[in-house]
Amino acid sequence: MPVSDSADRECVADRNPNGERLPINELFYSLQGEGTLAGVPSVFVRTSGCNLRCWFCDSYHTSWEPTHARMSLEEIVAEVEAHAEADHVVLTGGEPLLHEESVDLLEALDERGYHTTVETNGTIHREAPIDFASISPKLESSTPTSERDPKGDGEWAERHENDRIDFEALAALVEDYPFQLKFVVTDADDMPEILELLEELRDATSEPIGDDDVLLMPEGATRERLAETRGRVAELAMEYGFRYTPRLHVDLWNDAPET
Numbered sequence: 001m002p003v004s005d006s007a008d009r010e011c012v013a014d015r016n017p018n019g020e021r022l023p024i025n026e027l028f029y030s031l032q033g034e035g036t037l038a039g040v041p042s043v044f045v046r047t048s049g050c051n052l053r054c055w056f057c058d059s060y061h062t063s064w065e066p067t068h069a070r071m072s073l074e075e076i077v078a079e080v081e082a083h084a085e086a087d088h089v090v091l092t093g094g095e096p097l098l099h100e101e102s103v104d105l106l107e108a109l110d111e112r113g114y115h116t117t118v119e120t121n122g123t124i125h126r127e128a129p130i131d132f133a134s135i136s137p138k139l140e141s142s143t144p145t146s147e148r149d150p151k152g153d154g155e156w157a158e159r160h161e162n163d164r165i166d167f168e169a170l171a172a173l174v175e176d177y178p179f180q181l182k183f184v185v186t187d188a189d190d191m192p193e194i195l196e197l198l199e200e201l202r203d204a205t206s207e208p209i210g211d212d213d214v215l216l217m218p219e220g221a222t223r224e225r226l227a228e229t230r231g232r233v234a235e236l237a238m239e240y241g242f243r244y245t246p247r248l249h250v251d252l253w254n255d256a257p258e259t
Helices: 073-081 101-111 157-163 167-176 188-204 223-240 248-253
Strands: 021-031 041-047 067-072 088-092 115-120 132-135 179-185 214-218
Touching (some): 021 248, 041 073, 073 101
16 A cells, blocks of 8 residues: 555654654655666655755655655565565655664665665765665755745755755765766756766765766656756766666656656
8 A cells, every 4th residue: 555645644843752663755666767777666665854955856745845654664664575576675755864764674674685775865874784875966956946946935945055965975875885876957057066076076985986877867757847858968968978867757657656
């Protein structure tokens, strides 16, 4: 049963004092839609809550208006195991590494032999059995200025801009886990910032970062929006020698939930 259909919802701001349960917005079986593992059947565990507020966030109900059901690790693992077809699990959000309990979940999944991908904005590092870190640093173009804030008040703009890049956390993630760096790109104006960030990150870590570790992904959570951005982002990937990643789930199911 999809967690997002549960009637037992609470605001992510309501903290569980015992710290025994994770706030889960969705738990579903689908295809990985992005990155080097695109097309792989996977169980997605989507936590609720994020420390950033990208104006184009495609999981609005984990960030701008967070909703969730509280689930114990045992309940989550049981739901994952119910999808016997999949041996890949994607822990995503929101920002899943906000939650200390995510480490316990990753350990439980590792003990059961699952391959785990963690999709993170790169601002938080935790020690955990992560098979693949899909790191998506947020560019200046993600900042919710008053003109593009979904709520129209620009309240998050300064906080988001201050917190969106943490080179110490980025370097630690790159050094500790197999990784990809996945940038949401709208147009060529984003490229100077990407190049500068890569230069600083390469200086900050001893782990080599190849151009094939860098993925450019078109901004857009609907087919209509992707039709506007993907052509020029593909051309930018060819121009700069980076990889292009589709948003396969959007191509297949548009902006439907649990995809």
